[in-house]
Amino acid sequence: MNLDILSDRRKKLREHLKNDELVVIFASSLPAYPHNFLQSNNFMYFTGLNVENAIFVYQKRKKKSLEVVFIERNNPKMEVWLGKKMSQNEAKKISGIKQISYIDEFEQMVSNWLNSSKKCMINLNSSGLNGSINHQQQFASKIKQHFPQIKIEDVSSRMIPLRSIKSDWEVAQIQKAIDVTAKAIDEIYSKAKPGMMEYELEAILKYEITRNGLRHIGFNPIIASGVNAATLHYDKNNAKIGKNELLLMDIGAACNNYSADISRTFPVSGKFTKRQKEVYSEVLKINKKMIELVKPGISLETLNKKTVELMQESLIKLGLIKEKGQYKKYYMHSVGHHLGMDTHDIGSKESVLEVGSVITIEPGIYIPEEKIGVRIEDDILVVKDGYKVLSKDIPKEINDLES
Numbered sequence: 056m057n058l059d060i061l062s063d064r065r066k067k068l069r070e071h072l073k074n075d076e077l078v079v080i081f082a083s084s085l086p087a088y089p090h091n092f093l094q095s096n097n098f099m100y101f102t103g104l105n106v107e108n109a110i111f112v113y114q115k116r117k118k119k120s121l122e123v124v125f126i127e128r129n130n131p132k133m134e135v136w137l138g139k140k141m142s143q144n145e146a147k148k149i150s151g152i153k154q155i156s157y158i159d160e161f162e163q164m165v166s167n168w169l170n171s172s173k174k175c176m177i178n179l180n181s182s183g184l185n186g187s188i189n190h191q192q193q194f195a196s197k198i199k200q201h202f203p204q205i206k207i208e209d210v211s212s213r214m215i216p217l218r219s220i221k222s223d224w225e226v227a228q229i230q231k232a233i234d235v236t237a238k239a240i241d242e243i244y245s246k247a248k249p250g251m252m253e254y255e256l257e258a259i260l261k262y263e264i265t266r267n268g269l270r271h272i273g274f275n276p277i278i279a280s281g282v283n284a285a286t287l288h289y290d291k292n293n294a295k296i297g298k299n300e301l302l303l304m305d306i307g308a309a310c311n312n313y314s315a316d317i318s319r320t321f322p323v324s325g326k327f328t329k330r331q332k333e334v335y336s337e338v339l340k341i342n343k344k345m346i347e348l349v350k351p352g353i354s355l356e357t358l359n360k361k362t363v364e365l366m367q368e369s370l371i372k373l374g375l376i377k378e379k380g381q382y383k384k385y386y387m388h389s390v391g392h393h394l395g396m397d398t399h400d401i402g403s404k405e406s407v408l409e410v411g412s413v414i415t416i417e418p419g420i421y422i423p424e425e426k427i428g429v430r431i432e433d434d435i436l437v438v439k440d441g442y443k444v445l446s447k448d449i450p451k452e453i454n455d456l457e458s
């Protein structure tokens with residue numbers, strides 16, 4: 056990764072801080088076997104380091120800001136088991152951060168900096184009162200005990216203005232994730248047959264993603280046939296695919312922590328029934344109309360309202376509802392979200408789109424009593440004169456899906 060990209064991000068962070076404010080961002084820990092390590096997005100964003108148990112510290116100072124990464128020391132006795140730890144020099148080279156210290160020095164050094172701070176921002180990653188306490192939450196409660204005068208804040212609010220506008224490099228990572236997902240979808244289109252298990256298609260997805268050079272998926276894939284497609288977060292993927300059923304897949308590879316998020320729905324037997332075609336056509340029409348509305352200055356909220364209007368018309372036309380107010384029975388989610396390092400990326404629902412925003416457009420109609428669930432989801436980049444569909448090459452026309 057280009058060192059200029061990383062140092063630009065840290066410079067931008069500086070613009071969003073007051074003097075002496077401290078930012079402390081913890082890397083992910085190494086998970087238990089299998090070691091499918093996925094770095095914390097905010098840590099990755101500023102350091103580019105794929106190293107576990109590290110900590111990034113930033114303090115805005117009048118002249119030159121403080122930038123330090125703390126990493127684990129190499130333990131020669133453990134080398135034969137786990138390999139060598141990243142060295143200070145390697146960390147310096149990859150991140151462009153000059154000061155690399157060791158984790159065992161963290162508490163003493165950070166105490167000095169806390170002495171001059173009024174506020175400390177941490178990637179708390181709270182998982183609620185019933186979740187386990189992570190390292191950063193332990194650190195936060197230590198600060199509360201030793202430095203009760205310091206205000207602690209979650210770092211997310213400072214990350215929104217930085218991460219919600221994507222650079223060319225970031226768009227290229229999302230595009231790569233989409234292109235690999237597209238290859239997997241092509242394979243699924245050609246190999247899916249009635250009688251197969253949903254997880255066989257999940258296996259094709261994971262095989263194609265790995266074979267094409269990406270090691271992570273963005274989120275648990277949804278491969279849902281028939282009535283399962285009407286369960287929004289279905290991810291059991293363990294049912295047998297019936298004859299004449301529709302299959303809804305909501306899937307995405309990840310490239311350098313940037314996720315694709317694509318939904319496609321198709322007839323596994325190769326032909327839509329008359330009713331399936333009616334429902335699919337309405338969703339496709341709304342998908343296209345909503346994409347055309349994407350442009351700088353429009354808010355996700357406005358897009359949501361417009362989608363509801365179109366849905367109400369379609370659901371009445373399909374004979375599913377009589378009054379507009381009943382639409383939630385068949386369409387109950389929002390039309391899209393920001394897409395980036397998190398599949399549901401940071402950014403509020405009220406946020407107004409800007410050049411460089413990346414969002415999803417994903418209308419859907421779900422009719423469990425007819426065993427039909429249809430969602431068509433594309434990934435859209437906001438550009439100066441409107442939109443660019445990053446997933447435009449993934450077939451969604453009825454003719455293409457039937458051939």
Ligand SMILES: [Mn+2]
Pocket residue numbers: 316392415417432
């Ligand atoms: Mn989505």
